[in-house]
Amino acid sequence: MKKLSPQQLRVNAEKLLAKGSKIEKLLMDEEIWRQDITKMEKEWEEQDKIYRKALVGLRQNLAKANRLVRYKRAQIIGKEK
Numbered sequence: 001m002k003k004l005s006p007q008q009l010r011v012n013a014e015k016l017l018a019k020g021s022k023i024e025k026l027l028m029d030e031e032i033w034r035q036d037i038t039k040m041e042k043e044w045e046e047q048d049k050i051y052r053k054a055l056v057g058l059r060q061n062l063a064k065a066n067r068l069v070r071y072k073r074a075q076i077i078g079k080e081k
Contacts, residue, residue, distance in 0.1 A: 004012070
């Protein structure tokens with residue numbers, strides 16, 4: 001193995017530090033992305049709950065409307081007889 005000069009050792013150490021800081025920055029970015037994704041998933045779950053409640057309400061209103069239409073139709077048919 002070749003002996004490195006002190007200057008070359010210093011250059012290599014600086015390169016390693018630079019790579020280390022890049023890796024550290026990437027890890028921090030990854031953590032931020034994970035937090036953002038978790039936050040978005042929670043928001044989507046909340047929206048999903050709201051939409052489900054709205055769908056239940058719409059189904060109930062549609063059922064009421066169908067019952068009313070059947071009732072009115074039966075009244076009209078009853079009057080015709």
